Amino acid sequence: MLAFYVARAAYRGFRLRSLESLAFIAAVIVVLLGQVPVGSYLSEFVPAAKEWILDVPSTAGVRGIIIGVALGTIATGVRVLMGIDRPYGGEGGSSQ
Amino acid sequence: MINCPHCGASNKDGSKFCGDCGQPLITRNGVTCPMCDNLNPPSVTACTNCGARLIPVGVTPSEEPLELLEVEEGAVVEGVEGEDTVAEPDDRGESESLEEFADVSEAEPEEAMPPWLEKLRELPSEEAASEEEATRLAPGELPDWLEVPPEFEEVLSEAGRAVEEEGVPRAEIPSWLEALRPAEEEGVAEPGELAGPPERTGLLKGIRGTLGIEPILAIPPRAASLPAFSAPPHAYEHAEVFDKVVREPARPSAEVVRPRSLETLVASTMRWIIYLIVATAVVVPILRGSNWAEANMPVTASTMAMYDAIEDLPADSVVLVSHDYDPGVAGEMIPQAKAVVGHLMRRQVRLINVSLTPEGARLSREVVDEVAEAHGYEYGDDYLSLGYVVGVEAGLRSIVEGFGGPGGTDFVDRIEDVALVVEFAGAPEYVRLWLEQVQAPYGVPMVAGVSATADPLARPYYRNQAQHQLLGLMTGLVGAAEYERRAGHPGLALASMDSQSMVHIAMVLLVLVGNLAYLGGRLRGK
Amino acid sequence: MSEVLTVWIAAILTLIVYSYLLADNPLYRLAEHLFVGSSVGYAAVVILHNILRPRLLEPLAQDAGVGWPYIIPLFLGLLLLTKARTTIAWLGNSSLAFLFGVGAALAIGGALLGSFLPQIQASWVSIWPATAGSVEAAVDNVCLAVGTIGTLAYFYFTMGSGRGARNALIRFWATVGKWVMLITFGAIFGNRIMGYVSLLIERAYFLLGDWLGLVG
Numbered sequence: 001m002l003a004f005y006v007a008r009a010a011y012r013g014f015r016l017r018s019l020e021s022l023a024f025i026a027a028v029i030v031v032l033l034g035q036v037p038v039g040s041y042l043s044e045f046v047p048a049a050k051e052w053i054l055d056v057p058s059t060a061g062v063r064g065i066i067i068g069v070a071l072g073t074i075a076t077g078v079r080v081l082m083g084i085d086r087p088y089g090g091e092g093g094s095s096q
Numbered sequence: 097m098i099n100c101p102h103c104g105a106s107n108k109d110g111s112k113f114c115g116d117c118g119q120p121l122i123t124r125n126g127v128t129c130p131m132c133d134n135l136n137p138p139s140v141t142a143c144t145n146c147g148a149r150l151i152p153v154g155v156t157p158s159e160e161p162l163e164l165l166e167v168e169e170g171a172v173v174e175g176v177e178g179e180d181t182v183a184e185p186d187d188r189g190e191s192e193s194l195e196e197f198a199d200v201s202e203a204e205p206e207e208a209m210p211p212w213l214e215k216l217r218e219l220p221s222e223e224a225a226s227e228e229e230a231t232r233l234a235p236g237e238l239p240d241w242l243e244v245p246p247e248f249e250e251v252l253s254e255a256g257r258a259v260e261e262e263g264v265p266r267a268e269i270p271s272w273l274e275a276l277r278p279a280e281e282e283g284v285a286e287p288g289e290l291a292g293p294p295e296r297t298g299l300l301k302g303i304r305g306t307l308g309i310e311p312i313l314a315i316p317p318r319a320a321s322l323p324a325f326s327a328p329p330h331a332y333e334h335a336e337v338f339d340k341v342v343r344e345p346a347r348p349s350a351e352v353v354r355p356r357s358l359e360t361l362v363a364s365t366m367r368w369i370i371y372l373i374v375a376t377a378v379v380v381p382i383l384r385g386s387n388w389a390e391a392n393m394p395v396t397a398s399t400m401a402m403y404d405a406i407e408d409l410p411a412d413s414v415v416l417v418s419h420d421y422d423p424g425v426a427g428e429m430i431p432q433a434k435a436v437v438g439h440l441m442r443r444q445v446r447l448i449n450v451s452l453t454p455e456g457a458r459l460s461r462e463v464v465d466e467v468a469e470a471h472g473y474e475y476g477d478d479y480l481s482l483g484y485v486v487g488v489e490a491g492l493r494s495i496v497e498g499f500g501g502p503g504g505t506d507f508v509d510r511i512e513d514v515a516l517v518v519e520f521a522g523a524p525e526y527v528r529l530w531l532e533q534v535q536a537p538y539g540v541p542m543v544a545g546v547s548a549t550a551d552p553l554a555r556p557y558y559r560n561q562a563q564h565q566l567l568g569l570m571t572g573l574v575g576a577a578e579y580e581r582r583a584g585h586p587g588l589a590l591a592s593m594d595s596q597s598m599v600h601i602a603m604v605l606l607v608l609v610g611n612l613a614y615l616g617g618r619l620r621g622k
Numbered sequence: 623m624s625e626v627l628t629v630w631i632a633a634i635l636t637l638i639v640y641s642y643l644l645a646d647n648p649l650y651r652l653a654e655h656l657f658v659g660s661s662v663g664y665a666a667v668v669i670l671h672n673i674l675r676p677r678l679l680e681p682l683a684q685d686a687g688v689g690w691p692y693i694i695p696l697f698l699g700l701l702l703l704t705k706a707r708t709t710i711a712w713l714g715n716s717s718l719a720f721l722f723g724v725g726a727a728l729a730i731g732g733a734l735l736g737s738f739l740p741q742i743q744a745s746w747v748s749i750w751p752a753t754a755g756s757v758e759a760a761v762d763n764v765c766l767a768v769g770t771i772g773t774l775a776y777f778y779f780t781m782g783s784g785r786g787a788r789n790a791l792i793r794f795w796a797t798v799g800k801w802v803m804l805i806t807f808g809a810i811f812g813n814r815i816m817g818y819v820s821l822l823i824e825r826a827y828f829l830l831g832d833w834l835g836l837v838g
Contacts, residue, residue, distance in 0.1 A: 003599070003822040004643055006815050007374045008367060010603050011610040020804055025611075027808025028815070029604050035574050035816050036597040037392040047394060053809050054552065055559055056762050060769025061806030063556040063741050064799070067770070068777060070738035077730035080722055087722060371643060378819075378826045382837055427824030428817060454665040457672070483672040489728035532732030536740070548817030552810045560744040565736075571813070573820035592823045599819045 027053055120150055269332050270339045370606065377602045381594035389577070389593030390586055398558055399578040402543045402568025405516065406436065411444040413515035414507050416540075418530065419460035420452040421522030425547045426459055429520050431576040431589040432545040433463045436518060439583050441471040445515070446507055447479040450495060452526055457484045460520075480505055492533045517542040524553035531557055531565055541567055548572030633833040636825055745770045772799030773806075 014025050033039040034050020079085040097106045098121050100114035107115050112128045114120075120127045127136045127150050134145035141151045409415065417437065421429040440447060449464055451457040461481055473479055482505070485491045500509040508514055517540050521527045527544050535542045544566050546554045551571040558566040570579060574596065576589035638653045678699075681692045698720060704713040749764045775792055776799030831837040 001640055001642065001822075003815075003818040004371050004374055006818055007603055007606055008370050010815075011366070011370055011606040014607045014610060015614050016611050020800075023801060023804040024808040024811075025607060027805045028812040029607065031809050031812030032600045032604055032815060035571075035812075036600050037389045037394065037593060038597040038601060040394050041392060047396075051396065052762075053805060054555060056765045057769055057802050057805040058552050058809040059556045059559050060766045061773045061799075061802045062552055063745065063766070063770045064773025064776075064802075066553075066556055066737050066741050067774065070733040070741070073733040074730050074738070077726035077733070080726040081730075086719075374822075378823055379830070382823075382826055382830055385837065425817070425821070427821040431824075454668040455661070457668065458664075484668050486669060486673050488725065489732060490724050493728065528737065529732075532736030533728065536732065536736035548813045548820060549810075551813050552806065556741060556744065560740055561747050562743040563740045565740055572817055573823070574816065588824075588827065592820070592827065595823045595826070596816070596819055599823075600816070603815060603819075 270336060273332070273335055273339075373602050373606070374599060377598035378595045381598055382592075386594045387591065389597055390581070390590045393577055393581045393590065393593060395578040395582050396571075396575075398555075398569040398571070399575050400568075400582065401558075402436075402545070402570050403439070403579060403582045405541070405543050405567045406439055406443065406518070409440075409443050409445050409515055413445050414513065415440055415445045415447055415516045415518060416514045417447050417449050417460075417518045417520070418451065418526075419449065419456040419463075419520050420526035421459070421520055421547070422453050422455050423459070425522040425549075426455075428547050428572045428576070429522055429545070430459065430463055431573060431587060431592075432570060432579070433460060433520055434467060434587060435576050435579040435583065435585070435589065436520075436545060436570075437464055437467045438471070438585060439579075440518070441467060441473055448505060448507055448514075449479065449481040450485050451483065452485055452488075452492070452529070453522070454484050456522075457481065480507065489529065489533050492529060496534055496538070511538050511540060514540055516540070519544040521546045521550055521554070523547070524550040527554045527557065527566075535565060543568040543570075545570035545575060546572070548574070629832055633829055636829060768798060769802040771795060772797075772802050775799050776803060 014021075014028070016022055016025065030046065030049050030053055033042065034047045034053075039046035039050065076085065080087065098109060098111060099106050100117060100119065100121055102119045103114060103117040105114055105116035107121060111121055113130065120130055126138050127140065128134070129136060129143035129145060129148055129150065131148040132143065132146045134143055136144055136150065142149055417440070419429075419433060437447070447464070449457075449460055451460060464479065464481070465475075467473075468475070468479060475481075482495065485495050487494065496511045499505065499511055499513075511534065517530065517534060519527060519530045519542060521530075521544055524546070527546060527550065530542065530544075534540055541564070544554060544558075546569065548571055551569070554566065554569060558569040560566075570576065573589050573592055576587075577593045580587050580590045635653050635656070638649045641647060642650045678692060678696060682689050682696065698717040702714045702717040704710045705718075745767050747763045747766070749760050749767065772795050775795035778792055778796065827837065
């Protein structure tokens with residue numbers, strides 16, 4: 001059912017308001033066309049572009065996110081183990 | 097703890113502003129101005145540096161210390177006189193735009209003025225009645241420190257001469273702007289004549305040369321007198337244009353003319369058209385049974401890598417397969433599982449199935465049993481299902497480390513003996529879980545099939561050139577179709593690719609058409 | 623026979639869920655509640671039969687000499703039930719502390735060794751064409767490194783707002799990161815659309831094939 005809502009959102013919401021939205025929409029279109037055989041039928045450039053987008057900028061962005069999330073997990077874990085944060089109720093042990 | 101003098105809330109020591117009402121806290125040293133950070137003595141109401149109010153407006157002026165009203169600017173003081181000294185307006189041009197405002201304020205009976213306002217009116221006249229003090233300035237006179245130093249007089253007069261020589265026509269200055277001209281410029285006019293009529297109502301009664309209501313909007317409260325006003329000639333032109341624009345009556349907006357019902361009708365029709373387009377794009381290829389995509393399906397490198405990793409498995413090795421999906425993404429994952437498990441069974445490897453979701457165990461049992469029957473696999477000898485593993489990280493570790501123990505199986509003694517971990521992840525956290533808890537500590541080779549949503553979040557693990565994390569990656573139903581194509585055993589996934597292609601084209605066209613409509617509307621609007 | 627029944631029930635429920643496209647209606651609410659209830663019920667049954675029985679109750683049922691260590695998790699688990707009432711909720715704190723402690727320890731180790739270090743290593747790849755294998759690979763590696771640093775800089779909020787070489791540098795990298803993330807989110811969204819479409823197609827195959835039999 002979400003496919004219907006996404007289609008409607010694609011028609012109404014993906015407006016080319018700025019250069020940033022152009023980058024976003026271009027990425028969406030290239031990925032959509034590149035993932036299916038139609039993309040390679042249109043042009044051999046399309047699946048290659050999709051591969052590049054998924055392998056380079058997308059990977060770089062998600063890699064940054066993964067590193068950030070890992071750092072956050074480590075920091076939160078250390079805080080829990082040191083007793084500064086007690087997520088299960090009760091006050092933190094080392095509060096001021 | 098400091099208690100806020102305005103609202104009474106307690107604040108930490110050293111706070112400059114109250115955490116509840118935001119007003120400056122009066123510390124022992126005085127009040128800090130919120131605008132310029134200047135430290136003022138505790139008793140002042142306006143900052144001595146920039147003039148900003150230090151006491152909230154909610155405080156009635158009767159509570160305010162009135163010392164600061166001995167202002168130096170004669171212009172303000174002069175105007176606030178009694179009713180009988182107000183001259184009748186000569187022309188009503190100034191007042192026309194103020195009529196609305198005048199109507200509103202004239203509604204208030206002037207006799208019922210609040211006492212603090214009465215005090216305000218009395219005070220300056222008291223001042224006027226008292227003998228002249230040396231510090232009082234004549235009307236329009238600037239204090240010493242604001243006068244133009246002699247060395248700049250030359251520069252200014254030169255600039256004025258240059259303007260005249262160029263023959264720049266003198267701009268028509270509106271009356272309200274003229275009134276701001278400093279009185280010392282001789283030959284222009286008496287301030288009283290061109291300043292326009294004095295205000296007849298309200299607080300500014302009797303004052304001449306006030307600005308119209310519209311430009312007042314952004315004037316900050318300043319107690320200091322106006323500095324010498326000089327501006328380049330083009331500024332006067334701009335000011336005139338601004339004045340014209342501001343005084344013009346507002347034109348009715350064009351959009352109001354179109355009836356609303358038509359818009360909503362178009363919008364709701366569009367909604368159904370879009371739904372119909374998507375439904376058609378899905379259903380028609382299915383009913384037609386077209387298999388154009390089957391013949392033309394390209395296989396991506398990541399899926400190929402996964403296929404090769406499984407293809408290279410020696411027969412009789414043990415593979416740990418994890419089905420971590422729920423019914424929500426089963427539509428993508430079950431074709432993947434069917435394709436891969438079929439391949440594994442063709443390679444004659446032994447399977448241990450687990451699941452990190454409750455439904456996954458059941459869903460996978462159906463898939464695996466069905467495929468096993470086709471390949472002659474026996475449960476217990478050739479494949480096992482350990483069921484649902486609960487406990488996120490801890491549960492996973494316990495299963496993995498319990499292989500050799502009493503609760504384990506006889507397929508393997510330890511996790512390191514497992515030849516490959518095949519992970520079907522409906523959500524990205526499952527891939528991360530397996531990578532962090534099993535692949536990294538024990539170094540077991542791993543491949544993953546993920547749902548389409550999870551693919552970008554799992555890809556950096558596949559694209560790790562420095563270290564093997566994921567040897568192969570399969571994405572969604574499309575990945576399952578690629579796998580079926582590569583393996584040479586077409587199934588449901590490959591048959592779905594025509595519908596998938598059609599809907600993708602429809603989506604892209606919707607985006608483009610939507611943008612054309614939007615841009616067209618914007619161009620028309622211009 | 624039962625297969626036909628289950629298919630019909632599933633098909634009718636599917637159509638009821640799709641009726642939400644028309645409008646929110648009581649049948650849809652019914653289907654929604656059925657789904658939530660059955661998921662929870664199924665999970666409870668699976669936990670009872672697959673987890674509790676073989677891993678806790680059966681070992682406990684053995685003679686006391688072998689099974690006594692399992693008293694501890696049973697006790698901790700029962701303490702955890704006290705969380706339902708706020709007055710005695712404090713009793714469950716030790717169980718939760720144990721769970722959180724173990725979870726935090728595993729999470730730290732996993733995040734460090736499984737995500738953080740390998741991903742940083744992955745970014746530390748050669749940008750020299752000879753070592754990278756080809757010019758395209760070298761360019762890709764440069765883009766990867768630049769993109770990763772930019773993304774990390776984009777989330778750096780604790781810089782000052784003033785001028786200065788350091789802030790300008792961070793702002794430059796944050797702008798790079800912004801563009802990389804735009805493309806990243808575009809790719810994520812494109813994949814997400816693909817996923818939703820795949821699920822719709824699978825449902826269509828079920829309705830047209832398994833239920834109506836129009837497709838072989």
